[in-house]
Amino acid sequence: MSASSSFKIRQLVQALESRYGKIPWWPGDYDEVMIGAILTQQTRWANVTKALDELRRRDLSTLAAIRVADIRGIEEAIRCTGFYRMKAQRLKNLAVFVEVTCGGIDMMAAMSTPALREGLLSVHGIGEETADSILCYGFSRPCFVIDAYTDRVVRCIGVTEPRNRLKPLFEHVLPKTDEACRQTHAHIVEYAKEFCGKNRCDACILVNSNG
DNA sequence: GACCAGGTCCTTG
DNA sequence: CAAGGACATGGT
Numbered sequence A: 001m002s003a004s005s006s007f008k009i010r011q012l013v014q015a016l017e018s019r020y021g022k023i024p025w026w027p028g029d030y031d032e033v034m035i036g037a038i039l040t041q042q043t044r045w046a047n048v049t050k051a052l053d054e055l056r057r058r059d060l061s062t063l064a065a066i067r068v069a070d071i072r073g074i075e076e077a078i079r080c081t082g083f084y085r086m087k088a089q090r091l092k093n094l095a096v097f098v099e100v101t102c103g104g105i106d107m108m109a110a111m112s113t114p115a116l117r118e119g120l121l122s123v124h125g126i127g128e129e130t131a132d133s134i135l136c137y138g139f140s141r142p143c144f145v146i147d148a149y150t151d152r153v154v155r156c157i158g159v160t161e162p163r164n165r166l167k168p169l170f171e172h173v174l175p176k177t178d179e180a181c182r183q184t185h186a187h188i189v190e191y192a193k194e195f196c197g198k199n200r201c202d203a204c205i206l207v208n209s210n211g
Numbered sequence B: 001g002a003c004c005a006g007g008t009c010c011t012t013g
Numbered sequence C: 001c002a003a004g005g006a007c008a009t010g011g012t
Helices: A003-020 A030-039 A045-057 A063-068 A071-081 A084-101 A105-109 A113-121 A128-138 A148-156 A163-173 A178-195
Strands: none
Touching (some): A003 A148, A003 A178, A030 A105, A030 A128, A084 A113, A148 A178, A163 A178
């Protein structure tokens, strides 16, 4: 574990905290967070909220409902998020995992974080980011989400660890609470949208990258 | 019209 | 194992 990377990330976390303070991010019940986590894959959140509204309108806003619904109706409801065919199938897969494999939300909530993470990752269509989002924002576990924005922002402040080292790095630096994980991740996304384009970071104002 | 969005899986070399 | 492509609609 690189000491200088830890230091830079500590600086980043503090600078973001003082810049943005407390911001609400991804409120909602278990079902909404899990469904949203699939729908937001490679997709803007604004389009996800439209799809969530449409799902609610069709009484498809729970995984229990999604599990038994005609997949075409799900596809129609979520079309505006793109990749809608694939995502409809992924929602079905997740619904089977939750309702059948686990035996319902309550059983899921009683699982240990490692067991729940492993289970989620076994679902076809759920990768690390989606699993960790569900763990952190849905099940309030102290689990830090690494996404494209996180990757971009840490490069911007001079951290060179490979992407697969970032999660343990952040979890080492942050307090072991879901609140810390969700706030910092939300901050990073806000900052990235404001200052870090895909192939540039022309306003890295938070942390001196020579540190 | 080009480019990108809070990824994941599959196929190639 | 890295790199590239497919999935698809909607906003800037």
